[in-house]
Amino acid sequence: MKIQVVATARQLSAVPTENKTVVVIDVLRATSVITTALMNGASAVWPVSSAEEAGRLAEKFAPGWAFRCGEREGRKIPGFDLGNSPLEFTKDVVAGKNIILTTTNGTVAIQQSHAASRLYIVSFLNLSFAAMKLAEFQDELLIACSGTNDLFSMDDALCAGMLIDTISQFQPLQVDDLGLTLQSFARQPGSLFQKLRNCYHLNYLLSIGYREDVDYCLQTDLFKVLPVLQNKTYLSL
Ligand code: MLT
DSSP, X not given: OEEEEESSHHHHTTSOOTTOEEEEEOTTTHHHHHXXXXXXXXXXXXXXXXXXXXXXXXXXXXXXXXXXXEEETTEEOTTOSBOSOGGGOOHHHHTTOEEEEEOSSHHHHHHHTTTOSEEEEEOGGGHHHHHHHHTTOOSOEEEEEOOBTTBOOHHHHHHHHHHHHHHTTTSOOEEOHHHHHHHXXXXXXXXXXXXXXXXXXXXXXXXXXXXXXXXXXXXXXXXXXXXXXXXTTEEEO
């Protein structure tokens, strides 16, 4: 399998995704949120690009069946039902509901990949299961790290490196230079926290009070699921 890695959502707009399997990673926090919401019984997660688009889509559902969710600068969008904290997406809140999600980078990366033949969602929460499933495919894999505000972000990079390293246990890989660099980063000794201690976005989330989110998102293999984009519009399990 050939693996190419893209460092940010913005760079993804310049990379052809046709006929590729694309994996979107936004550990802090969009892909952790999507996986958690679906695990907790949300019917679907609808990635959209703006608060206005979220509002328009919500109106298409019966009252109470769709929640507008997301962040700007990490904080809940004013007037929205939920922010982008995975801990808000509990069973009690989201079971059976449609989650309409707009975030600064993660949902942008998903939308940039609309031409992909398949699109999957990965975070530390579902890393090993995702690697096992992705290793079943033979076509080219494009790993899209969402990044932060158009910049490279270590949390996504580490997750991508670990994903590549785990897939390599199942089949021989031809990995691009960025992927090889991330794979060797992933192989360095130390906990996820130790490796990410200087990560800008992690420290930003800590500075605005999201310690519990960070702790939650840095757990590996909590879930054996691989969220997938259906009909190029919504994510489900
Ligand atoms: C994003 O998509 O930019 C994020 O998930 C940011 C965040 O809420 O941590």
